[in-house]
Amino acid sequence: MLYRLLAMTPITRGFFGRRQDDADPGRIPPGQYLERGFPVLSAGPTPRVDLTAWTFSIDGALDAPRSWTWPQLRALEQETFTVDIHCVTKWSKLDTTWTGVSVDTLLEGVDTDAGFVTAWCDGGYTTNLPLDDVTGGKAWVVHEYGGEALEPEHGGPVRLLVPHLYFWKSAKWVRGLRLSVRDEPGFWENAGYHNRGDPWQEQRYWND
Ligand SMILES: Nc1nc2c(c(=O)[nH]1)N[C@H]1C(S)=C(S)[C@@H](COP(=O)(O)O)O[C@H]1N2
Numbered sequence: 465m466l467y468r469l470l471a472m473t474p475i476t477r478g479f480f481g482r483r484q485d486d487a488d489p490g491r492i493p494p495g496q497y498l499e500r501g502f503p504v505l506s507a508g509p510t511p512r513v514d515l516t517a518w519t520f521s522i523d524g525a526l527d528a529p530r531s532w533t534w535p536q537l538r539a540l541e542q543e544t545f546t547v548d549i550h551c552v553t554k555w556s557k558l559d560t561t562w563t564g565v566s567v568d569t570l571l572e573g574v575d576t577d578a579g580f581v582t583a584w585c586d587g588g589y590t591t592n593l594p595l596d597d598v599t600g601g602k603a604w605v606v607h608e609y610g611g612e613a614l615e616p617e618h619g620g621p622v623r624l625l626v627p628h629l630y631f632w633k634s635a636k637w638v639r640g641l642r643l644s645v646r647d648e649p650g651f652w653e654n655a656g657y658h659n660r661g662d663p664w665q666e667q668r669y670w671n672d
């Protein structure tokens with residue numbers, strides 16, 4: 465493995481004295497624990513991103529590829545939403561609030577035979593998802609966390625957010641979605657992680 469997994473000490477932002485077991489256990493998937501900080505997990509260094517040259521693209525198996533500059537992406541309809549997130553390293557974080565553009569908005573009117581997407585990123589990370597897992601109000605390209613610009617360590621300027629799957633599917637520094645007819649395992653999927661990664665079914669590793 466050429467990459468080193470960087471796990472930084474989480475910063476606890478939760479209200480002091482609130483107990484872990486206050487959380488509704490029905491919101492914590494099997495094998496997960498409640499995290500009040502926000503750990504950073506990156507398979508490599510945080511890339512430096514120049515927004516003047518930045519674009520977000522949708523390409524691959526579609527007739528007319530699309531791309532947006534940073535101002536163009538910001539001019540699209542924005543959504544603010546609050547969701548729970550679940551990392552395969554076993555932490556779950558509840559009620560995280562994000563702002564960004566729904567993948568449905570980016571794909572509006574697209575005609576494609578593709579059943580899959582690969583999210584690709586500055587720094588070379590990739591992750592694959594069924595198209596059905598990023599459409600129907602289940603995935604966003606986000607640029608704000610908790611009302612502030614998304615920090616570079618957490619994927620700023622822009623990350624994918626797919627909260628119903630393990631967090632490795634939420635690609636940081638995402639630059640585009642490539643539509644494909646065939647499913648192609650991404651970075652962690654190639655390294656033995658589950659192809660889909662549903663936390664409620666504990667789909668952690670390839671054979672789970
Ligand atoms: N580009 C990129 N995206 C990535 C990763 C990465 O290494 N590179 N790590 C993934 C993993 S394994 C997790 S758990 C989350 C961590 O996001 P965080 O650092 O904001 O907690 O990002 C995911 N997205």
Ligand SMILES: [Mo]
Nearest residue numbers: 505551552632
């Ligand atoms: Mo992860």
